[in-house]
Amino acid sequence: MTIDNGKTIIRLRLNVFIATVLFIIYLYFAYYGRGLKFPLLGFTATQLSLILLGIYFLVAFYPMILGYNYLYFSDDGPSIVLRYYSAGIIKGRKNSIEIPRKTFVGYKISGNLFSKKIALIQRLDRRDAVYPPINITSLNSDERKRLFAMLDKYGQPE
Numbered sequence: 001m002t003i004d005n006g007k008t009i010i011r012l013r014l015n016v017f018i019a020t021v022l023f024i025i026y027l028y029f030a031y032y033g034r035g036l037k038f039p040l041l042g043f044t045a046t047q048l049s050l051i052l053l054g055i056y057f058l059v060a061f062y063p064m065i066l067g068y069n070y071l072y073f074s075d076d077g078p079s080i081v082l083r084y085y086s087a088g089i090i091k092g093r094k095n096s097i098e099i100p101r102k103t104f105v106g107y108k109i110s111g112n113l114f115s116k117k118i119a120l121i122q123r124l125d126r127r128d129a130v131y132p133p134i135n136i137t138s139l140n141s142d143e144r145k146r147l148f149a150m151l152d153k154y155g156q157p158e
Contacts, residue, residue: 001074001075001076001146001150002072002073002074002076003071003072003073003074003139003143003146003147003150004071004072004073005070005071005138005139005140005143006070006072008138008139008140009063009068009070009087009138012062012063012068012087013087015059016059016060016089019055019056019059019060020056020060023052023053023056026049026052027049030045030048030049031045060089061088061089063087063088063089063138064086064088064089064090066114066115066135066137066138067086067115067135067137068086068087068088068135068137068138069084069085069086069087069134069135069136069137069138070084070085070086070087070138071083071084071134071136071138071139072084073147073150075101075150075153075154078100078101079098079099079100079101080097080098080099080100080101080104080120080151080154081096081097081098082096082097082098082120082134083095083096083097084096084134087138097120097131099120099122101154103122103123103124104120104121104122104123104151104154104155105121105122105123105128105155105156106121106151106155106156106157107119107120107121107151107155107157108121108130108133108157109157110133111135111137114137115135115137116135116136116137116144117133117134117135117136118133118134118136118147119131119132119133119134120134120151121155
Protein backbone atom coordinates (compact mmCIF):
# COMPACT_ATOMS: atom_id res chain seq x y z
CA MET A 1 0.00 0.00 0.00
CA THR A 2 1.17 3.52 -0.73
CA ILE A 3 0.57 6.86 0.99
CA ASP A 4 1.40 10.04 -0.92
CA ASN A 5 0.36 13.49 0.31
CA GLY A 6 1.31 15.25 -2.91
CA LYS A 7 -2.17 16.73 -3.35
CA THR A 8 -1.96 18.42 0.05
CA ILE A 9 1.43 19.93 -0.79
CA ILE A 10 0.22 21.11 -4.21
CA ARG A 11 -2.79 22.75 -2.54
CA LEU A 12 -0.50 24.56 -0.06
CA ARG A 13 1.77 25.80 -2.86
CA LEU A 14 -1.24 26.91 -4.89
CA ASN A 15 -2.51 28.89 -1.88
CA VAL A 16 0.87 30.65 -1.62
CA PHE A 17 0.83 31.42 -5.35
CA ILE A 18 -2.70 32.84 -5.20
CA ALA A 19 -1.84 34.91 -2.11
CA THR A 20 1.24 36.28 -3.92
CA VAL A 21 -0.76 37.27 -7.00
CA LEU A 22 -3.51 38.90 -4.92
CA PHE A 23 -0.98 40.83 -2.83
CA ILE A 24 0.81 42.10 -5.94
CA ILE A 25 -2.52 43.16 -7.48
CA TYR A 26 -3.42 45.01 -4.27
CA LEU A 27 -0.04 46.79 -4.23
CA TYR A 28 -0.48 47.85 -7.84
CA PHE A 29 -3.96 49.29 -7.33
CA ALA A 30 -3.13 50.86 -3.97
CA TYR A 31 0.09 52.63 -4.99
CA TYR A 32 0.42 52.81 -8.77
CA GLY A 33 -2.96 52.36 -10.36
CA ARG A 34 -4.73 54.61 -7.88
CA GLY A 35 -7.74 52.30 -8.19
CA LEU A 36 -8.36 52.28 -4.46
CA LYS A 37 -9.51 55.30 -2.49
CA PHE A 38 -8.15 55.60 1.04
CA PRO A 39 -9.09 55.47 3.85
CA LEU A 40 -10.49 52.06 2.96
CA LEU A 41 -12.32 50.21 5.74
CA GLY A 42 -10.96 52.82 8.12
CA PHE A 43 -7.31 52.07 7.26
CA THR A 44 -4.72 54.15 5.45
CA ALA A 45 -2.80 52.62 2.55
CA THR A 46 0.20 51.92 4.76
CA GLN A 47 -1.84 50.33 7.54
CA LEU A 48 -3.78 48.11 5.14
CA SER A 49 -0.57 47.15 3.33
CA LEU A 50 1.06 46.08 6.59
CA ILE A 51 -2.00 44.05 7.62
CA LEU A 52 -2.14 42.31 4.24
CA LEU A 53 1.63 41.73 4.33
CA GLY A 54 1.24 40.03 7.72
CA ILE A 55 -1.54 37.82 6.36
CA TYR A 56 0.58 37.02 3.31
CA PHE A 57 3.52 35.97 5.49
CA LEU A 58 1.24 33.72 7.56
CA VAL A 59 -0.05 32.00 4.41
CA ALA A 60 3.41 31.77 2.83
CA PHE A 61 5.30 30.52 5.88
CA TYR A 62 2.54 28.37 7.41
CA PRO A 63 3.98 25.12 5.98
CA MET A 64 7.47 26.02 7.24
CA ILE A 65 6.25 27.01 10.70
CA LEU A 66 4.43 23.70 11.13
CA GLY A 67 7.25 21.76 9.47
CA TYR A 68 5.16 20.28 6.67
CA ASN A 69 6.84 17.57 4.61
CA TYR A 70 5.98 15.95 1.34
CA LEU A 71 5.73 12.25 2.27
CA TYR A 72 5.71 9.13 0.17
CA PHE A 73 5.37 5.87 2.07
CA SER A 74 5.23 2.42 0.50
CA ASP A 75 5.33 -1.10 1.88
CA ASP A 76 5.05 -2.69 -1.55
CA GLY A 77 7.98 -4.95 -2.27
CA PRO A 78 10.52 -6.38 0.16
CA SER A 79 11.23 -3.08 1.94
CA ILE A 80 9.46 -0.26 3.72
CA VAL A 81 10.22 2.96 1.83
CA LEU A 82 9.72 6.47 3.20
CA ARG A 83 10.68 9.47 1.07
CA TYR A 84 10.25 13.03 2.29
CA TYR A 85 11.33 16.64 1.88
CA SER A 86 10.36 20.00 3.35
CA ALA A 87 7.29 21.57 1.77
CA GLY A 88 7.97 25.17 2.75
CA ILE A 89 9.10 28.03 0.53
CA ILE A 90 12.71 27.02 1.16
CA LYS A 91 12.93 23.42 0.10
CA GLY A 92 15.11 21.06 2.06
CA ARG A 93 17.05 18.22 0.58
CA LYS A 94 15.24 15.10 -0.46
CA ASN A 95 15.60 12.19 1.95
CA SER A 96 14.78 8.53 1.64
CA ILE A 97 14.67 5.72 4.18
CA GLU A 98 14.50 2.13 3.00
CA ILE A 99 14.24 -0.61 5.60
CA PRO A 100 13.93 -4.31 4.78
CA ARG A 101 10.74 -5.66 6.36
CA LYS A 102 12.60 -8.36 8.30
CA THR A 103 14.82 -5.80 10.07
CA PHE A 104 12.05 -3.29 10.84
CA VAL A 105 11.40 -3.27 14.59
CA GLY A 106 8.90 -0.46 15.16
CA TYR A 107 8.47 3.27 15.41
CA LYS A 108 8.29 6.10 17.93
CA ILE A 109 5.71 8.86 17.84
CA SER A 110 6.59 12.24 19.31
CA GLY A 111 5.48 15.83 19.00
CA ASN A 112 3.12 18.32 20.54
CA LEU A 113 -0.28 19.84 19.88
CA PHE A 114 0.74 21.34 16.51
CA SER A 115 3.34 18.89 15.27
CA LYS A 116 3.52 15.09 15.05
CA LYS A 117 6.74 13.22 14.29
CA ILE A 118 7.58 9.61 13.65
CA ALA A 119 10.95 7.89 13.99
CA LEU A 120 11.45 4.50 12.37
CA ILE A 121 13.52 1.82 14.15
CA GLN A 122 15.60 -0.84 12.45
CA ARG A 123 17.46 -3.81 13.99
CA LEU A 124 21.15 -3.82 13.03
CA ASP A 125 23.50 -6.43 14.52
CA ARG A 126 21.73 -6.94 17.87
CA ARG A 127 21.19 -3.18 18.29
CA ASP A 128 18.35 -0.90 17.31
CA ALA A 129 19.05 2.03 14.99
CA VAL A 130 16.59 4.89 15.34
CA TYR A 131 16.23 7.13 12.30
CA PRO A 132 15.79 10.90 12.78
CA PRO A 133 12.17 11.92 13.43
CA ILE A 134 10.11 12.90 10.40
CA ASN A 135 7.33 15.45 10.68
CA ILE A 136 4.00 13.89 9.63
CA THR A 137 1.83 16.93 10.40
CA SER A 138 0.95 17.34 6.72
CA LEU A 139 -0.83 13.97 6.68
CA ASN A 140 -4.54 14.11 7.39
CA SER A 141 -5.99 11.86 10.11
CA ASP A 142 -7.03 9.13 7.64
CA GLU A 143 -3.54 9.00 6.12
CA ARG A 144 -1.97 8.84 9.60
CA LYS A 145 -4.25 5.94 10.59
CA ARG A 146 -3.32 4.08 7.40
CA LEU A 147 0.39 4.77 8.00
CA PHE A 148 0.25 3.46 11.57
CA ALA A 149 -1.79 0.42 10.49
CA MET A 150 0.79 -0.44 7.82
CA LEU A 151 3.69 0.00 10.23
CA ASP A 152 1.92 -2.06 12.90
CA LYS A 153 1.88 -5.01 10.49
CA TYR A 154 5.69 -5.15 10.59
CA GLY A 155 6.63 -3.79 14.03
CA GLN A 156 5.24 -2.30 17.22
CA PRO A 157 5.21 1.31 18.40
CA GLU A 158 7.41 2.20 21.35
